Amino acid sequence: MMGSENQGFEEAHLFASREEMENLVLDEPLSNHSSNNNNHQNNNSYSSYRSATSSLSDTTHHPLSPPILATPADSDPLLSPPLYRNPNASDNNSYIEPPSYADVIFSPFDENSVNEINGLESTSQNPESSLTLSRSPSSSSDYIKITVSNPKKEQETTNSIVPGGNAYYTYLITTRTNIPEFGGSEFSVRRRFKDVVTLSDRLAESYRGFFIPPRPDKNVVESQVMQKQEFVEQRRVALEKYLRRLAEHPVIRLSDELKVFLKVEGRLPLATSTDVASRMLDGAVKLPKQLFGESTAVVAPHEVVQPAKGGMDLLRLFKELKQSVANDWGGSKPPVVEEDKVFMEKKEWIHDLEQQLSNASQQAEALVKAQQDMGETMGELGLAFIKLTKFENEEGRFNSQKVRAADMKCLATAAVKASRFYRELNAQTVKHLDTLHEYLGLMLAVHSAFSDRSSALLTVQTLLSELSTLHSKAEKLEAASSKIFGGDKSRIRKIEELRESIRVTENAKNAAISEYERIKENNKFELERFDKERRTDLFNMLKGFVVNQVGYAEKISNVWAKVAEETSGYANDSS
Amino acid sequence: MITAQRSLSGSSQSPRSPSSQPYLSVSVTDPVKLGNGVQAYISYRVITKTNFPEYQGPEKIVIRRYNDFVWLRDRLFEKYKGIFIPPLPEKSAVEKFRFSAEFIEMRRQALDVFVNRIAAHNDLQQSEDLRTFLQADEETMERLRSQETGIFKKKPADFMQILKDVQSKVSDVVLGKEKPVEESNPEYEKLKHYVFELENHLTEAQKHAYRLVKRHKELGQSLSDFGKAVKLLGACEGQALGKAFSELGAKSETLSVKLQKEAHQLLMNFEEPLKDYVRAVQSIKATIGERANAFRQQCELAETMKLKEINLDKLMLTRSDRVGEAEHEYRELKAESEEATRRFETIVRLMNEEIVRFQEQKTQDMGIAFHEFAKGQARLANSIADAWRSLLPKLEACSST
Numbered sequence: 015m016m017g018s019e020n021q022g023f024e025e026a027h028l029f030a031s032r033e034e035m036e037n038l039v040l041d042e043p044l045s046n047h048s049s050n051n052n053n054h055q056n057n058n059s060y061s062s063y064r065s066a067t068s069s070l071s072d073t074t075h076h077p078l079s080p081p082i083l084a085t086p087a088d089s090d091p092l093l094s095p096p097l098y099r100n101p102n103a104s105d106n107n108s109y110i111e112p113p114s115y116a117d118v119i120f121s122p123f124d125e126n127s128v129n130e131i132n133g134l135e136s137t138s139q140n141p142e143s144s145l146t147l148s149r150s151p152s153s154s155s156d157y158i159k160i161t162v163s164n165p166k167k168e169q170e171t172t173n174s175i176v177p178g179g180n181a182y183y184t185y186l187i188t189t190r191t192n193i194p195e196f197g198g199s200e201f202s203v204r205r206r207f208k209d210v211v212t213l214s215d216r217l218a219e220s221y222r223g224f225f226i227p228p229r230p231d232k233n234v235v236e237s238q239v240m241q242k243q244e245f246v247e248q249r250r251v252a253l254e255k256y257l258r259r260l261a262e263h264p265v266i267r268l269s270d271e272l273k274v275f276l277k278v279e280g281r282l283p284l285a286t287s288t289d290v291a292s293r294m295l296d297g298a299v300k301l302p303k304q305l306f307g308e309s310t311a312v313v314a315p316h317e318v319v320q321p322a323k324g325g326m327d328l329l330r331l332f333k334e335l336k337q338s339v340a341n342d343w344g345g346s347k348p349p350v351v352e353e354d355k356v357f358m359e360k361k362e363w364i365h366d367l368e369q370q371l372s373n374a375s376q377q378a379e380a381l382v383k384a385q386q387d388m389g390e391t392m393g394e395l396g397l398a399f400i401k402l403t404k405f406e407n408e409e410g411r412f413n414s415q416k417v418r419a420a421d422m423k424c425l426a427t428a429a430v431k432a433s434r435f436y437r438e439l440n441a442q443t444v445k446h447l448d449t450l451h452e453y454l455g456l457m458l459a460v461h462s463a464f465s466d467r468s469s470a471l472l473t474v475q476t477l478l479s480e481l482s483t484l485h486s487k488a489e490k491l492e493a494a495s496s497k498i499f500g501g502d503k504s505r506i507r508k509i510e511e512l513r514e515s516i517r518v519t520e521n522a523k524n525a526a527i528s529e530y531e532r533i534k535e536n537n538k539f540e541l542e543r544f545d546k547e548r549r550t551d552l553f554n555m556l557k558g559f560v561v562n563q564v565g566y567a568e569k570i571s572n573v574w575a576k577v578a579e580e581t582s583g584y585a586n587d588s589s
Numbered sequence: 590m591i592t593a594q595r596s597l598s599g600s601s602q603s604p605r606s607p608s609s610q611p612y613l614s615v616s617v618t619d620p621v622k623l624g625n626g627v628q629a630y631i632s633y634r635v636i637t638k639t640n641f642p643e644y645q646g647p648e649k650i651v652i653r654r655y656n657d658f659v660w661l662r663d664r665l666f667e668k669y670k671g672i673f674i675p676p677l678p679e680k681s682a683v684e685k686f687r688f689s690a691e692f693i694e695m696r697r698q699a700l701d702v703f704v705n706r707i708a709a710h711n712d713l714q715q716s717e718d719l720r721t722f723l724q725a726d727e728e729t730m731e732r733l734r735s736q737e738t739g740i741f742k743k744k745p746a747d748f749m750q751i752l753k754d755v756q757s758k759v760s761d762v763v764l765g766k767e768k769p770v771e772e773s774n775p776e777y778e779k780l781k782h783y784v785f786e787l788e789n790h791l792t793e794a795q796k797h798a799y800r801l802v803k804r805h806k807e808l809g810q811s812l813s814d815f816g817k818a819v820k821l822l823g824a825c826e827g828q829a830l831g832k833a834f835s836e837l838g839a840k841s842e843t844l845s846v847k848l849q850k851e852a853h854q855l856l857m858n859f860e861e862p863l864k865d866y867v868r869a870v871q872s873i874k875a876t877i878g879e880r881a882n883a884f885r886q887q888c889e890l891a892e893t894m895k896l897k898e899i900n901l902d903k904l905m906l907t908r909s910d911r912v913g914e915a916e917h918e919y920r921e922l923k924a925e926s927e928e929a930t931r932r933f934e935t936i937v938r939l940m941n942e943e944i945v946r947f948q949e950q951k952t953q954d955m956g957i958a959f960h961e962f963a964k965g966q967a968r969l970a971n972s973i974a975d976a977w978r979s980l981l982p983k984l985e986a987c988s989s990t
Contacts, residue, residue: 363825366825367822367825370818370822373818373821374815374818374822377811377814377815377817377819380811380814380815381814381815384808384812387804387808388801388804388808391801391804394797394800395798395800398793398797399794401790402790405786409779409783409786412945414948414951417956418948418951418955421956421959422959425962425963549830552826552830552834553830553833553984553987556833556834556984557984557988559837560977560980560984563977567970567971567974568970570970571966571967571970571971574963574966574970575967577962577963577967578963578967581956581959581963584956584957
């Protein structure tokens with residue numbers, strides 16, 4: 015799920031030395047650089063928690079948001095740039111060992127890619143990698159880096175009567191890789207969303223049994239309802255995520271389909287997913303022939319490796335449906351059953367996991383919202399007190415008012431600072447907890463892979479049934495014809511045909527069994543990979559979340575401790 | 590004298606000085622629900638400790654209810670025009686919160702502060718009504734309380750009228766109405782403007798403070814829910830990672846409790862003082878109204894007196910036999926007019942003193958409130974940091990598996 019760039023396996027070293035920690039502070043914090051304005055905006059679109067992000071990106075009129083505050087911050091003494099942003103500050107070492115996390119400012123997960131979107135080369139080391147467990151120690155040196163950018167509106171050049179024509183968007187897909195199979199180190203193509211759908215469908219056919227990352231939704235409703243700009247941006251982000259996940263998959267990254275998609279300019283040379291109607295038509299054309307035995311009334315071996323509905327072979331569909339009904343309701347056990355107990359247990363466990371992930375993902379979203387609200391309200395409180403401060407200063411007549419104004423300013427400044435911290439904390443939290451959301455999305459792929467397995471098994475079962483039917487037909491015919499001396503020409507011919515069918519079906523059965531076994535292997539491979547990666551990713555999520563919380567809690571605490579100290583005079587007066 | 594901004598437990602405040610120094614300290618404690626259904630109300634124990642000679646003894650305990658406090662406030666407002674009478678907590682509008690623990694505690698605290706402010710004020714502490722309030726038995730109190738409701742019921746309407754007058758002199762001129770008599774004191778104008786603006790600013794600040802309390806509660810709730818969900822996920826995962834999740838979930842739930850606690854502290858020690866500040870400003874507005882009344886009276890009487898004087902001169906010239914009567918009337922009127930002037934000037938003098946006292950008091954009150962706020966936030970943030978930090982070694986152990 016996370017970056018596939020690995021600098022080799024590094025032990026998660028939580029208690030790194032101070033210098034190491036300081037070296038990790040790579041980027042200027044968001045608020046201090048106007049050039050980071052874009053980063054701030056783009057970071058927002060990374061998260062799937064829109065409520066959090068939409069207000070994070072709501073920087074145009076909220077006076078508290080750091081990037082816009084550049085001007086007022088200079089002129090308004092109350093909002094002077096925060097002083098804490100010195101990574102080398104040695105104060106507030108609240109924990110002797112390890113160093114204070116307040117000094118470490120973690121840049122967002124995909125900081126590098128954000129820069130790339132803006133055309134900036136990022137050669138900085140990803141801070142996450144040295145602190146987190148990396149997932150694939152073996153493939154440490156090869157990489158594929160994909161970027162999706164530059165959405166452009168284009169016209170459909172088909173022979174449409176309507177002069178305006180259909181407009182659609184294309185995206186520039188840039189790939190950088192050192193994998194030799196790609197035959198190139200950097201290339202770009204333009205693709206539209208339809209192409210992505212095609213890619214996804216072809217992969218699903220070729221890689222049955224694998225956990226193939228699900229493609230972004232078509233979002234038909236949203237594309238009508240949302241602002242075009244926002245929608246296109248959302249889609250761009252989703253596409254990039256999708257392609258990167260494909261590139262991370264150890265098997266799929268080397269697929270022809272992906273290669274072709276990423277590299278071949280112009281029209282995408284993959285078979286488009288023909289619409290359902292025409293496939294139905296094909297199937298309907300075949301059916302009568304099959305029923306009346308004019309063509310081989312069997313499934314050809316090469317077709318067997320496709321799921322039934324993919325090929326829209328109606329007869330086959332009927333047969334397999336019949337078989338599945340027999341499996342479920344029939345008295346006798348099907349000839350081959352899912353016997354792998356381990357697999358069955360795993361399947362159930364996955365189901366449970368999915369529920370827990372869903373639940374946790376929901377609560378994570380609520381948590382993010384609560385943190386967001388806290389930051390906002392804190393900021394508003396600060397603003398209200400700033401107004402009060404100005405008011406008392408302007409209209410004050412007594413010294414006591416001046417003192418009060420100063421106290422209010424102290425509180426207000428702290429509240430504004432704390433508010434900023436809450437928002438930053440939240441931006442990071444969103445990224446960390448997004449892992450839950452992503453794994454939830456991956457569940458679709460898992461279900462898909464499992465259903466590939468079941469449908470392959472069903473095919474095998476169907477063929478076995480058919481085989482046994484054919485055999486018994488053949489036996490009957492032979493028994494009958496043996497009674498007639500000299501044989502019945504037509505009957506003999508029929509027996510020959512049957513024998514031929516049996517042979518073909520036998521081949522098909524063998525092919526189906528190989529396919530089934532292959533898919534089982536894929537499932538196994540993927541489950542192992544899934545286990546390992548999931549554990550790593552979730553662990554990193556936990557750590558990232560916790561470290562983040564600690565760091566910002568310390569910062570916030572410092573801010574308020576200062577105020578408490580400055581107002582400590584009042585404490586002495588009361589009890 | 591003790592300011593008693595935050596008497597948290599309501600325990601009686603013992604005098605700091607030996608009995609030779611005059612002291613009067615009060616505590617409002619022990620809220621108890623009495624009565625049934627719609628008639629139900631809360632009663633408080635009011636304990637007075639004093640060595641003032643006018644009082645019956647060193648200690649007296651009486652039972653009072655909210656309306657008794659209202660009676661006291663109204664009496665003081667009538668008798669001590671010009672002084673900013675300490676504000677009372679509002680009657681709760683929402684029925685269902687009337688008996689919630691939080692509301693009762695907030696009200697008790699506010700009532701305690703109310704009485705102690707009166708006790709601490711050099712003029713107000715001499716009030717006979719205060720003595721009655723602190724010492725009279727319950728029957729007497731009930732009688733007095735029901736007596737007054739008739740007369741003072743119109744107060745809110747009166748009050749509104751006064752405010753309208755103060756604020757709408759322009760519209761009156763436009764409408765051709767008789768221009769209400771107003772002071773033409775620029776300093777005072779500034780003060781009035783300040784008071785009205787201040788209320789707006791403070792109300793906004795208080796609103797945000799209240800919202801902040803809510804946010805703490807919400808964050809606490811979401812941490813609790815998150816913790817539970819994470820624990821379940823951990824149970825599913827099992828092994829070291831599962832354990833890590835469980836620990837995270839447990840910490841999350843712990844922090845949830847801390848957040849709820851801090852929400853309560855915030856409510857009592859920050860939001861309530863701000864609300865109290867708003868109420869105090871509203872009390873000042875009431876005094877402003879009284880001053881306007883007094884000024885108008887003084888002017889009217891002065892006018893009437895002048896007319897009477899002119900009339901008297903006329904009568905004297907014509908040697909009317911009504912001169913004596915007119916003289917008598919004139920003298921009476923003069924006395925009244927002088928009285929009205931005196932009253933007005935007293936109010937002006939008192940207000941000037943009060944405003945200084947008010948500003949100082951508020952700086953003090955706010956300083957304490959800010960201090961508590963900052964302390965609470967720092968404490969909370971530290972708890973959060975500590976809790977999460979304690980997880981790190983456990984995560985470290987996880988990673989090595």
